[in-house]
Structure formats: C-alpha cells, structure tokens
Amino acid sequence: MQTAEIQRRWLDFFEKRGHTVVPSASLVSDDPSLMFTVAGMVPFVPYLSGLVPAPYDRATSVQKCIRTNDIEEVGKTPRHGTFFQMAGNFSFGDYFKEGAIGFAWELLTTSEEEGGLGFDPNDLWVTVYEDDDEAFELWQRLSTLPDERIQRLGKDTNYWSTGQPGPAGPCSEIFYDMGPEYGIDGGPATDDDRYVEIWNLVFMQYQVADVKSKTEFTILGELPKKNIDTGLGLERVAFIKQGVDNMYEIDQVRPVLDRAAELAGKTYGASHEDDVRLRVIADHVRSGLMLLADGVTPSNEGRGYILRRLLRRVVRSMRLLGFEGPSFAELFPVSRDAMKSAYPAVERDFDFISRAAYAEERTFLRTLASGSQILDAAVDAAKGAGTSVPGDTAFLLHDTYGFPIELTLEVAEEAGIGVDREVFRSLMQEQRDRAKADAKAKKGQRADLSVYKELRGLGETSFLGYDQLEAESRVLGIVVDGVPVQEAHEGQIAELVLAETALFAEGGGQDSDQGTIVGDGFTAEVLDVQKPVPGLIVHTVKVTLGTIGLDQRAETRVDHDYRRGANQAHSATHVVHAALRQVLGSNAHQAGSYNKAGYMRLDFTHSDALSTETKSEIEEISNLAIRSDLEVVTREMALDDAKALGAMALFGEKYGERVRVVDIGGEWSRELCAGTHVGSSSEVGMISLISESSVGSTNRRVESLVGFEAFRNFAAERAIVQQLASGLKVPRSELVSKVQDLGGQLRAAEKRIAALEAERLGQRVPELVAGAERIGAFSVVSSSLGSVGSADDIRGLVIKVRERLGAEPGVVVLAGEAGGKPVVIAATTAAGRESGAKAGQLVRVAAQVLGGGGGGKDDLAQGGGTDPAKIGEALAEIRRTLAG
Structure with missing residues (x-):
C-alpha cells in the first residue's frame, strides 16, 4: 500500500465519520515558541487549549512535520526521520475515549478491500496509563485484544502534557509486533524495537499546575470540555504495509536512496556504514525538498540554518561514499517524483526549489575547497610537529567554513595523525550552551498567550x-x-x-x-x-x-499621513515585484518583505547580483507603472477561486479559506494580500531603488524609498552633485570624468608612495643583516619596523634578508604596524629548517602575545593580532622560543 494511499484512506475514513478535513499547515509554525511544525496537533493547539474557539467539533488532517533534535540518529534506526507525516483525528468537546478507541480499532483492523488499513489484530498491542481503568475497559469491550496485550504503563510513557500549566491527560498507544525475529517477547513494556508504536491517542481531560517535570505536577481538576488529540505515523504504517524494514525503504524515500547508491557506485545492504549514509541522503533530500516548498531558504540562522545543515549533510554523506561532484540535480528530481502525488506543490514550484538547492550545493562545494586548504596546512603543521590537528582549528573549519568534522577526521586519518577532539567537543558544547541560553532568554521574553484566552x-x-x-x-x-x-x-x-x-x-x-x-x-x-x-x-x-x-x-x-505613506509603500512592493518578474522572469518569486510609510524592502529568489542596467530597468518599469495610473482593485473570495484567477500566493505566507486579492493593472500584478493599498498606482508617487544586496546564496534584496521620501532622496543627491560640481569647478555633465581623473591620479600617487616605501625598507637590508644575533644554533634577525604600508612590504623585506643569510641556519622575524594592526612575518633558511626552526610555529608564538592568530608553512609564515604595543614583547617571545 503506497504512502499516498494510506493518507487518502485516513482522510476518507474520518470525513465519512463527520470530521472536517483540514489541509496540512506549513512546516513553518505559527507558534512563536516553535521553529517548525513538529507534530500533527500543533496547528490545533489554539483550539485544544481553548485559546481560540474551534471552528468545528471534530477534525482530521495529515500534517507535514520536521524534527531535527535527533538528527544524529537518522539512518541508524528504523524510524528516525527529520521529515515525517502525522495523521491525526481531533475532537473539541465532542467524542472522547470511547469514540477515539473505537475509530482507531475500526480503521486499523477493517480489511483493505473495505477501505481500512487491514492490520491483523493478532499483530497489535496496546498500552494505557496505569491508573486509566476506563481506557483499559474500553479496549476490552471495543477490540478483540486479550487482556495480556493491553499493558498498563506509567506517566513517563503514557501521560501527555505540554510541560507547562494547562491541559493534560492520559494516553493510549497502539503498537505493531514486527515478529520474534526482531526482538524479545513481552510487548511494548519491554521497550524493545520489535514493537513499533504506530498510533497515540491522547485523552485531554485534566487541568494541571505546578509542573516540575514530565511526571511531577498537580491535577487541579477535569477540563470543562474534554478533547481528543491523536497521531498516527504515516511512514511507520507505510513501512509495515509495504513489507520493508524501515522508513527509508518506503515508496516516498527509497527512490532517492537507490539513485544515490547508483551515483556512488554502492550496493545498498553491503555495508552498514554506507547504508547509514544512503539513508541520511534519502531522508535529508526529502526534508530539504519539503522545506524549500514551504518557502524556507538556506541561511546562517533560524530555519534557514536547519535547512542548510540538512543539505550540507547530504553533500558530506555523498563525499564519504566517494562521490565528490554535484549530486542534487540527480537526487532532487527523484524526490519530487516520489512526493508529488501527495504534495503537488513540489512539482509546481520545483523550478524555485531546484535553483535554491543547486545553488546551496555549489556554494558548499566551494566552501569545502576553501576549508580543504586550511585543513591541509593544519595537517602539514601537525604532522611536522608530531602532534594532532588542533581542536580549535577543527572547530573553526566546522563553525566558520561549514566543514564537517567527519571530513576533518578522515583527512587527518589519511595523513596518519589525529584531531584534538576533546577541545573540539568543548568548543561545540560552549556553542550549544550559548544557543540554549539565547533560546531560553528569547522564550522568557515571549508573553504568556493564555492571558488572551478569555x-x-x-x-x-x-x-x-x-x-x-x-x-x-x-x-x-x-x-x-x-x-x-x-x-x-x-x-x-x-x-x-x-x-x-x-x-x-x-x-x-x-x-x-x-x-x-x-x-x-x-x-x-x-x-x-x-x-x-x-x-x-x-x-x-x-x-x-x-x-x-x-x-x-x-x-x-x-494617523492619516502615516496610513497614506503605508498604502504607498505596500502598493510599491507589489509594483516592484511585478517589475522584477518582468525583467528577471517568473522565477523571481517574492521571498519576504517589509514596508512602512516611505520605505519598502523586498526579498526575492535570484542567485546573481543585479547589474546597474538591470536595477535601472526595474526602477524605470516601476515608475512607468505609477505614471500609467493603473487601477488598484481589491476583492475578497475563496482561496481556490483566487488561485484559479492566477493570483500569486507567496512562499512562507499562510492563507485561510477566504482571501483578499489585490490587482494592479489587472493581471499585470495580481497577488493574495491582506494589507492596505492605494486606489490607483499614480498615488504611489515615486519609487527610488536605493540598495540591492545578497541575503543568502539564493535570495537577493532590493530596498526602495517611496513617495515623498523618494523625492527627498533625489533632492539630497542633487544637492551633493551641485556641491561637487561647484567645488571641482566643472559643469555637472563633466563631473563623472573629473572624479575618475582624480581617482586615477590618486592611485598613481599611491603606487609611487608604495614604491618609495619599498625602496626605503630595502635600504635597511644591510643594516638588518649586520644586526643578526646568535641564538642557540641559529643566526637570528628580529626587528620591529614601525609603521609600514602593508604586510606585503614586510614580506618582501623578510625574503631579501633571508637571501643574505646564505647557507647557515637562519631565522628572520620582522614585525610592523599596518593599518593600525600588528603584523609579524617569519622566514627560515633551509639549514634553519633542518635544525628545527619552523616559521609557522614561530608566528603562532608571536600571535598569541599580539592577541590574534597566524600560520603558514615551515619556510614562510604570517601572523597578526590586535595590540601593536606588544610587538616588542612578541619578538622577545620568539627569541626565547629559539633559545629553548
């Protein structure tokens, strides 16, 4: 039985029994305390808690969910996935335990021919809360289960609450017995993997307070309206009904696994390590596909960071399988085809999805190349010193460059050295602690929404x-x-x-x-x-x-003036969006916006920076639309009718059954929008693009002043032009060429100054060589040069001095202040290196004193820091190191 068929049967069963079918909400949760929709009941929380009156007495849904708290377990167990689908049926003060248990048993055990899921009752077990006699007796009466397959368990497994004061209650879980070849006898009480939980029935009947933990709280009494919240794992039912061992082998996931194995030249089932990597790839590609379909794009924070992590784990896993080239163009279309029957949007929006995914892969592959250079240098240094790769270097690669620790370990192992994992783990834990503290602080800032319930x-x-x-x-x-x-x-x-x-x-x-x-x-x-x-x-x-x-x-x-400005800015957002799509093509989708009186900001899907000509064209089209006095019409209609008209629904936005459609010039711009707008495009007044920038590998941002603020901006720029023309004594038409001429003169002067500075420093070579001192086995030149033009000046001088030291064991260390920061450069002769002097180690010694970092090869290396006053102390520390 295909996964989409299980979904269809679920919704059909409950719709026939009076439940309103509620479409899946976005993976992006409305709940400010959640990053994603993590369970099927999340969209119904306001109704279950009584915060908002439920619009129906009973409902059913199959909800898309994302959980990444157990991401390291993905691929290692039969049922850990980051994306999953939770089928649920809900009652808001309508039926209670008897109805929930009756429905569950009927759907599970009715034959497939009669529209049920066709489970053999002999394969099912049930658990109830240890004190819930009512649920135990209902299972006895409504099912054919013998008493020994209805097990009583404690609060830690069979009592549900949010962890906060509010509704709570006992639950009953339904398990499928995979058979004796999968584990020991004894039922779910054994906590053995042989028994797979497929359905949880939550009986929300009590009000609790003084919540200290999952098992410690005070029951205040029964809720005035008792609710039912259930969740059935669609993937778990699918792998049972399809006769496979885990969720990675079901129809919606296995095709990606097979394509990844084919690309990497691997056989699934031949190696446990490879199998785990293939499962990770299959799971994460599907999760990435679904997140992108709901408007999430890769970034370095929030939801975008989670998506980025998932996609980069795919790249990492493919590399560990031996496939180092781009693979997303092969994997994502396979996942699309596996998911489109259940979620048509993944096919409809695949152009946007694929461009965002492929761009992220290209970026990460370049990142891996950059990280490899740093790692190679660190490995060479550690191998030469007979040590491990420093933990802080491994953390830098992981945190700054996105270079997976597994790849760092693999490269180090090939070189025959290790990685200081203790320091790495310590730094990772510090980062997690900071993140948790930050999340806790933000959570503490959120208002308690229960105050708005009444x-x-x-x-x-x-x-x-x-x-x-x-x-x-x-x-x-x-x-x-x-x-x-x-x-x-x-x-x-x-x-x-x-x-x-x-x-x-x-x-x-x-x-x-x-x-x-x-x-x-x-x-x-x-x-x-x-x-x-x-x-x-x-x-x-x-x-x-x-x-x-x-x-x-x-x-x-x-405030009339403010609203007029807000109307102008919001309508300007629609105008600029339409102009962008006219210039860049229909692939340029809005991916976020902000507008207020006088200002608008629009994020859109596009990988490359806009040229000056393109920006001018977008600005011109926008202002031509304003001049054309296009009519702005707003209408309210059903969501399906609006989509049939071609109204654009924006990624990341959530819409109800009734929506407002805003037309500017008819079909020229037609979007779903609940904002306020002008009556005609001419009322916008003027649009002035002031900025275009990147907000991720797949998104760009334009900012614009609108209306009177745009006029003020033009007036200010005109005043600047007039001042420059007057000061330089040229007509405005010749201003650009005059400034370019001055710029050329300035650059030429800077080159002459740099040449003179290099010549001046070069004249110091004999003096520096003459001042060489004997430290241990080395002839050492160390000196502070004071203020210099750049680090290149110091480097050139260091190389010249080293050449004059000849064949003896020599070390040259020169330092100076460039741009207000200390720079130290060290070089060694061949004999010096044979005697144990390594330039990279020496600059790291100096950098520690200077409050910075550095590194390089044994023959030439550079370091720096933040405190120029400590240059003398840093050079003295190098001399002490050589003496030792």
Missing part, C-alpha cells in the same frame, strides 16, 4: 480599516505587564483589546499603523498593533491622558 473567547476583533480611518468601539480587555486589569492609568503602557478597530495590525510585511485611541476622559498613543493569536487584535498604547476602563467607549483614529 478575550479571544469574546469573539474576533473586527478590522474596519480598509474602508475607514476612524472607528467607534468599546474596550473588551486591558492587559498591563502580562496581567489582565480593570483600568490603565495615565503614563502606563498597556495592551487594549477592542471589539472593532480601524488600526492595521502588523502582518504580511506591512508595519502596524500609527494613531491614537480616545474615549471619555482619556487619550492613548498607539505604539504597536499585533495579532498574538488568530482573530485577536491587540493595541499596545501609552496612556497620555486620564484612565481607561473596561467596557468604556473608545474610538480608534489612524
């Missing part, structure tokens, strides 16, 4: 700001310092929840409105407007006059 229960905030800039309303809630209060007094910062508002809450790239909220005897300045939970608009205000009380009349007033 407020959201009063209904959805009506946004009236599309049609009016002032709106009468009343105060439904006041929150100060995270606590609901009855009043907010003059001088306080408070959060206000109103029944209606004309003020736009930040979203879709558009910053929140500026304005005021006024009422009988009070005035409040609006500082921010946000949607902390779906459907609830919260105004952060500073009370500037009087006292605000609950249920008081309040009027929201939008």
Whole structure:
C-alpha cells in the first residue's frame, strides 16, 4: 500500500465519520515558541487549549512535520526521520475515549478491500496509563485484544502534557509486533524495537499546575470540555504495509536512496556504514525538498540554518561514499517524483526549489575547497610537529567554513595523525550552551498567550480599516505587564483589546499603523498593533491622558499621513515585484518583505547580483507603472477561486479559506494580500531603488524609498552633485570624468608612495643583516619596523634578508604596524629548517602575545593580532622560543 494511499484512506475514513478535513499547515509554525511544525496537533493547539474557539467539533488532517533534535540518529534506526507525516483525528468537546478507541480499532483492523488499513489484530498491542481503568475497559469491550496485550504503563510513557500549566491527560498507544525475529517477547513494556508504536491517542481531560517535570505536577481538576488529540505515523504504517524494514525503504524515500547508491557506485545492504549514509541522503533530500516548498531558504540562522545543515549533510554523506561532484540535480528530481502525488506543490514550484538547492550545493562545494586548504596546512603543521590537528582549528573549519568534522577526521586519518577532539567537543558544547541560553532568554521574553484566552473567547476583533480611518468601539480587555486589569492609568503602557478597530495590525510585511485611541476622559498613543493569536487584535498604547476602563467607549483614529505613506509603500512592493518578474522572469518569486510609510524592502529568489542596467530597468518599469495610473482593485473570495484567477500566493505566507486579492493593472500584478493599498498606482508617487544586496546564496534584496521620501532622496543627491560640481569647478555633465581623473591620479600617487616605501625598507637590508644575533644554533634577525604600508612590504623585506643569510641556519622575524594592526612575518633558511626552526610555529608564538592568530608553512609564515604595543614583547617571545 503506497504512502499516498494510506493518507487518502485516513482522510476518507474520518470525513465519512463527520470530521472536517483540514489541509496540512506549513512546516513553518505559527507558534512563536516553535521553529517548525513538529507534530500533527500543533496547528490545533489554539483550539485544544481553548485559546481560540474551534471552528468545528471534530477534525482530521495529515500534517507535514520536521524534527531535527535527533538528527544524529537518522539512518541508524528504523524510524528516525527529520521529515515525517502525522495523521491525526481531533475532537473539541465532542467524542472522547470511547469514540477515539473505537475509530482507531475500526480503521486499523477493517480489511483493505473495505477501505481500512487491514492490520491483523493478532499483530497489535496496546498500552494505557496505569491508573486509566476506563481506557483499559474500553479496549476490552471495543477490540478483540486479550487482556495480556493491553499493558498498563506509567506517566513517563503514557501521560501527555505540554510541560507547562494547562491541559493534560492520559494516553493510549497502539503498537505493531514486527515478529520474534526482531526482538524479545513481552510487548511494548519491554521497550524493545520489535514493537513499533504506530498510533497515540491522547485523552485531554485534566487541568494541571505546578509542573516540575514530565511526571511531577498537580491535577487541579477535569477540563470543562474534554478533547481528543491523536497521531498516527504515516511512514511507520507505510513501512509495515509495504513489507520493508524501515522508513527509508518506503515508496516516498527509497527512490532517492537507490539513485544515490547508483551515483556512488554502492550496493545498498553491503555495508552498514554506507547504508547509514544512503539513508541520511534519502531522508535529508526529502526534508530539504519539503522545506524549500514551504518557502524556507538556506541561511546562517533560524530555519534557514536547519535547512542548510540538512543539505550540507547530504553533500558530506555523498563525499564519504566517494562521490565528490554535484549530486542534487540527480537526487532532487527523484524526490519530487516520489512526493508529488501527495504534495503537488513540489512539482509546481520545483523550478524555485531546484535553483535554491543547486545553488546551496555549489556554494558548499566551494566552501569545502576553501576549508580543504586550511585543513591541509593544519595537517602539514601537525604532522611536522608530531602532534594532532588542533581542536580549535577543527572547530573553526566546522563553525566558520561549514566543514564537517567527519571530513576533518578522515583527512587527518589519511595523513596518519589525529584531531584534538576533546577541545573540539568543548568548543561545540560552549556553542550549544550559548544557543540554549539565547533560546531560553528569547522564550522568557515571549508573553504568556493564555492571558488572551478569555478575550479571544469574546469573539474576533473586527478590522474596519480598509474602508475607514476612524472607528467607534468599546474596550473588551486591558492587559498591563502580562496581567489582565480593570483600568490603565495615565503614563502606563498597556495592551487594549477592542471589539472593532480601524488600526492595521502588523502582518504580511506591512508595519502596524500609527494613531491614537480616545474615549471619555482619556487619550492613548498607539505604539504597536499585533495579532498574538488568530482573530485577536491587540493595541499596545501609552496612556497620555486620564484612565481607561473596561467596557468604556473608545474610538480608534489612524494617523492619516502615516496610513497614506503605508498604502504607498505596500502598493510599491507589489509594483516592484511585478517589475522584477518582468525583467528577471517568473522565477523571481517574492521571498519576504517589509514596508512602512516611505520605505519598502523586498526579498526575492535570484542567485546573481543585479547589474546597474538591470536595477535601472526595474526602477524605470516601476515608475512607468505609477505614471500609467493603473487601477488598484481589491476583492475578497475563496482561496481556490483566487488561485484559479492566477493570483500569486507567496512562499512562507499562510492563507485561510477566504482571501483578499489585490490587482494592479489587472493581471499585470495580481497577488493574495491582506494589507492596505492605494486606489490607483499614480498615488504611489515615486519609487527610488536605493540598495540591492545578497541575503543568502539564493535570495537577493532590493530596498526602495517611496513617495515623498523618494523625492527627498533625489533632492539630497542633487544637492551633493551641485556641491561637487561647484567645488571641482566643472559643469555637472563633466563631473563623472573629473572624479575618475582624480581617482586615477590618486592611485598613481599611491603606487609611487608604495614604491618609495619599498625602496626605503630595502635600504635597511644591510643594516638588518649586520644586526643578526646568535641564538642557540641559529643566526637570528628580529626587528620591529614601525609603521609600514602593508604586510606585503614586510614580506618582501623578510625574503631579501633571508637571501643574505646564505647557507647557515637562519631565522628572520620582522614585525610592523599596518593599518593600525600588528603584523609579524617569519622566514627560515633551509639549514634553519633542518635544525628545527619552523616559521609557522614561530608566528603562532608571536600571535598569541599580539592577541590574534597566524600560520603558514615551515619556510614562510604570517601572523597578526590586535595590540601593536606588544610587538616588542612578541619578538622577545620568539627569541626565547629559539633559545629553548
């Protein structure tokens, strides 16, 4: 049974039993405490917790999920994957234990011919919470399981909670017995891999507090509305139904594994090490495909860093299999074809997906080449000294260059040396500790969303700001310092929840409105407007006059000038996006934006920097669209209807069943957008591109001033041009050539100065050679040159002095200050190296004193630091080293 067929049967089964089929949410979670959607219940948390009223009594979904906390286990166990699909059925105060258990047993054991999953009841085991007699008795009554295959287990395995005060409850897990050849008898209680958990039924029935750990908490009582949350692992059911041993061999994953094995010339099943690498490749390619399809792009932070890590682990694994060239163009199309029947978007958006993936692979292959040079130098130095590759070098390669530690170990092993893994592990742990501390600090800064639970229960905030800039309303809630209060007094910062508002809450790239909220005897300045939970608009205000009380009349007033500027900027974002696609092609998708009055920023998918001519063309097309006075039309319609019209849905954005479509000039620009806009393109006024830059290997960013801010920018530039033309005494038309002439003169002067400086330093060669001192077996020249033009000047002088030392064991160490930083360069003669002097080691000695680093080969090396005042001390340390 194919994985997509299991998904279809699941949704069909529960839809026929009154469940609303909810499409999978994005892998990018709405929950600010989560980077990704990590479980099938995540999109339903607001309903399960009571924070937001559920729009249906019962629901079902097959949710895309990403978890990377066990990434090192991928490929080593039968069921550890970074991407997986969680099938779930949910009840919000409707059916409870009996319904959940009945549905589960019916779907699992109904024959395939009758639309079920066709499991043999003799292969199934069940666990329940040790004190949950009700669940035990229901399994006895609703299933054919004998009592010995219904096992009672403790809180650590069969009790669910979020780890925070709130809803919790016992759970019941369903296991499949793989058979005696896979492990010992005794059922799930043995915790043996023979028994595969396929379905977890959570009975959310209690309110808990004083949560100290997973097993230590206080039950306050039963919830007023009991909920059901279940999760079935689609991949686990698939590998059982397809008769294979693990999730890497199912229909959606195995094709990538086979193609990777073919490319590397390997046979799957012949080597445990190779098998693990092939599984990692198959899993991570699929995860990368699905993350890219949901708009995540590789970067050095957040979600983008996780994606980058997954893709680079694929490259690493292919190299360890012996395949060193680019492989993504072979692997990603295979994964696309395996996943497209379940997720058509991976085929529809594959052009974007593939370009982003292939660009990341090219970048990493170049990174590996750079890292190899550093590693080769470190290996040579360690081999010559009879030591290991320093742990800090291995960490530098890993952290800065993305060079996997496994490759560092492999290269070192080939050279017959080791790597100081203890130091490497220590530095890695320090990095993890910093990351955890940072994450904990950020988590502590987030407001407790439960404070909005009752407020959201009063209904959805009506946004009236599309049609009016002032709106009468009343105060439904006041929150100060995270606590609901009855009043907010003059001088306080408070959060206000109103029944209606004309003020736009930040979203879709558009910053929140500026304005005021006024009422009988009070005035409040609006500082921010946000949607902390779906459907609830919260105004952060500073009370500037009087006292605000609950249920008081309040009027929201939008700053007209600010909204006009915000409308211009948001419409300008759409105009520039359309111009980009006209110039660069339809592959240039928006990948993020931010706009506020007078300014817009747009990220888009493109690998190469834009030429000056291209930027000018985009700016011209944008302003021509403004001059053409194109009509701007906004309509609300069903999401499917909007897509049928060709409205562009942007990567990373989430849409409900009803959406707003914004047309500028009809089909010229047609996008889904909930922001505010001008009535016609001429109202934008003017667009002035001020910046174009890279925001990753596959994304570029343009920034623009809009409207009156664009005019001000042009006026400022005109004033600068006039000042330069006046100061240089040339007409404006000749200004560029005049500046170019001056630049050429300046460069020529700098070259003459550098030549004179080199000549001056060269004249010091006899003096330096004459000042050589005998230290141990070496003739040593060491001196501080003071301020120099560049490190190249010192290097040239060092080589000339070394040539004059002849055949004797000689060492030359010269230092100076270049650009405000200390530079030290060492060189050794052939006889000096035979006597044990190594230039790379000597500059590292000096660099430690100077507060920096350095390295190089035995004959010539360079180091530096931060404190020029310590140059004399650094040279003295080198002399002490040679004497020793």
